[in-house]
Amino acid sequence: MRRYLLPLLAVALLALMASTSSWARVAEDKPLPPAQDKGIWLLTKLREIADSGQPLEKNYLEKALNxxxxxxxxxxxSSGCKFSHESAGGQNSRLKAEGGWYAATPEGVQRMEIPGYAINQAGHVEGQPTIYYSSSTYKNCTGWEDVLFKSETTLKFGAFPSFACVTPEAMSKALPEFKFTQATDGVAFFSYRGGEKVGQGTSITVTYRMGAKCMQGIKITQSTESGSTYAKAYSTFWPCSRKFFDIYWTTILKRPLPQYTELQKTAPGMYDILLDSEKEKEAFREYAVKQCGSFESIFQKYAKDKQ
Structure with a gap:
């Protein structure tokens, strides 16, 4: 009898181990908040996502956050591309997640009062916790004054205090890598910048109002414009094109240098406004590209250098 019982026990033990391992994988694939410190858990998960540098695509976020x-x-x-800085089309996604683990809990404050401060009036935060996802992708007409493809994605956690009350003290203690910034109007932020693998910058912003009990809101954002590659291309393209625009205007067009503000110097479409005809605009683009390159070509060069 013992001779048959031992193999059966071994088989049962192996089955139990396999089941436990399978359950662990499922639990890992479908994360759920712990019994306590739910807000810190969520912020830690978002920090991991930001550090990964992965595109904040719908399928990835659904799996990462369950x-x-x-x-x-x-x-x-398409706008028709009458001007070089206009859009040649794009896509907008407006999604949301309701229910699931992101819901009102005893750990949260179902109606959080916000004191008035400076120009900001008193108010409150309440309601059903809801996750909002927005993603926009645009195609530039030419890539002359901007990158050909630009995107921005945000995942926002609405009514966060109802889910969990994270105090400034708890935030600073658990996540000291988040940088604290306070504005003069009573609004403060804890911010964190993550990794960058796709030419886009990823950051987390936690909003707080002075005098409130808990953090007010959380969002994680990823965009082309906040990436280091875009910033480097921007700081290369605009000073160069600005310099040669002045040369082109005074030596080729032989006109008095226009008076423009600092903002106008780097405003998309500025050249289209200052130059009179399509012929002049096209001539200047060809001239500037020879001297500086287009924004897109500079961006791609720096992106390749980072690989």
């Missing part, structure tokens, strides 16, 4: 996003996706028509 949520389901649903909503509408719309497509933008």
């Amino acid at each position: 949520i389901h996003l649903a909503g509408e996706v719309s497509y933008l028509d």
